[in-house]
Amino acid sequence: MKKIKKLIFILSISILVATLILPKAIANFNQNNKNSYTVDAATHIDKEEKVCKVGLDNKEEELKYKEEQNNILKQDKQTTHVNKDIHAILIEEYKYTKESLNLRTGPGIHNELIITIPMGEKVRVIDQIDGWDKVVYMGNEGYCSSNYLTNKKVNKDIIKSNTLAKKEKNKYVSNTINQSKKELIKNQNQNQVQDKAKDKTQDPKFINGILLVNKEYGLPRNYAKGVDTKANNQLKKMVKACKDEIGKELMVHSGFRSYDFQKILFDNYVNRHGYERATKFSAKPGYSEHESGLAFDICDKDQKHRLKESFKDTSEGIWLKENAHRFGFILRYPKDKTHITKYIYEPWHFRYVGIDHANNIYIRDITLEEYLMPERY
Numbered sequence: 001m002k003k004i005k006k007l008i009f010i011l012s013i014s015i016l017v018a019t020l021i022l023p024k025a026i027a028n029f030n031q032n033n034k035n036s037y038t039v040d041a042a043t044h045i046d047k048e049e050k051v052c053k054v055g056l057d058n059k060e061e062e063l064k065y066k067e068e069q070n071n072i073l074k075q076d077k078q079t080t081h082v083n084k085d086i087h088a089i090l091i092e093e094y095k096y097t098k099e100s101l102n103l104r105t106g107p108g109i110h111n112e113l114i115i116t117i118p119m120g121e122k123v124r125v126i127d128q129i130d131g132w133d134k135v136v137y138m139g140n141e142g143y144c145s146s147n148y149l150t151n152k153k154v155n156k157d158i159i160k161s162n163t164l165a166k167k168e169k170n171k172y173v174s175n176t177i178n179q180s181k182k183e184l185i186k187n188q189n190q191n192q193v194q195d196k197a198k199d200k201t202q203d204p205k206f207i208n209g210i211l212l213v214n215k216e217y218g219l220p221r222n223y224a225k226g227v228d229t230k231a232n233n234q235l236k237k238m239v240k241a242c243k244d245e246i247g248k249e250l251m252v253h254s255g256f257r258s259y260d261f262q263k264i265l266f267d268n269y270v271n272r273h274g275y276e277r278a279t280k281f282s283a284k285p286g287y288s289e290h291e292s293g294l295a296f297d298i299c300d301k302d303q304k305h306r307l308k309e310s311f312k313d314t315s316e317g318i319w320l321k322e323n324a325h326r327f328g329f330i331l332r333y334p335k336d337k338t339h340i341t342k343y344i345y346e347p348w349h350f351r352y353v354g355i356d357h358a359n360n361i362y363i364r365d366i367t368l369e370e371y372l373m374p375e376r377y
């Protein structure tokens with residue numbers, strides 16, 4: 001008898017604790033009590049709505065609903081299995097790259113390349129369209145051909161090299177590269193030796209209190225931990241102002257990038273195109289302004305013009321060019337200034353320098369290099 005009482009007591013305590021921990025409301029996910037989601041009280045998910053898993057801990061899974069960051073829901077892990085059967089659109093969360101594979105801005109090889117993902121890497125799948133998986137890899141969202149992704153962890157030693165990437169055209173590269181693999185490896189090794197040597201000596205270059213990062217002046221390996229707080233606050237104000245003034249929502253495609261991530265990007269390009277060519281369109285690790293936490297690549301909400309020169313003609317692109325300085329940002333790589341910046345025209349890349357300097361640079365219509373080193377130009 002005592003034992004039963006004790007059991008009941010423990011049971012009631014467990015129920016009480018569970019009630020307190022779990023989200024309060026229960027929405028009928030499938031109009032059926034057997035398959036219910038425990039969701040935030042404010043959200044109701046209808047049958048057949050698209051839901052993606054974005055992460056999980058021991059007890060609960062996080063679900064992304066309607067692609068909005070703030071619509072992250074928690075689901076009791078035990079109910080997942082049931083829901084998955086009924087709800088066909090619930091996507092498998094992780095896959096592995098069978099080969100080195102291109103991440104693109106859209107589903108199809110005509111879409112622009114974002115980065116090449118090495119073989120055997122884990123990617124998070126958030127959607128599927130016509131033989132393409134929409135995935136997230138190291139903060140980059142894009143599309144990969146489903147043929148080159150697998151649910152099983154890939155043994156990197158067994159599968160040798162990438163064939164897909166070789167087949168596909170890249171906007172930066174002509175078809176006539178015939179550099180031998182030996183040369184590529186040699187270049188890569190040299191590049192790595194150079195990078196290691198530079199790691200030791202690279203101090204951040206400040207002129208009049210402004211950080212200068214370009215092909216000449218790099219940053220130490222762990223210069224910034226993430227996006228600069230001030231820059232980020234000003235960015236938020238700018239995004240809001242754009243919405244208020246022209247009714248357009250800006251998207252921030254990439255902000256802070258670590259040295260290590262820049263290295264993955266750059267090494268990929270070197271592997272594919274050789275060192276010389278890679279330096280023309282990508283920053284070497286330690287030399288990307290994104291590593292400072294002060295630079296942002298901004299695009300239109302639909303991302304149709306993401307990292308494309310055509311962004312300059314969108315109302316978002318035009319607004320940014322004419323208004324970014326009000327918030328302390330400059331268009332870092334303007335048109336016809338490649339001989340100075342050493343970068344192609346990037347109507348999407350904005351750098352925070354503070355309002356006063358930004359105003360000055362905007363009014364004088366010059367680059368950061370000309371502003372900080374007038375004696376050179």
Ligand SMILES: [Zn+2]
Pocket residue numbers: 290295296297348349350
């Ligand atoms: Zn950029």
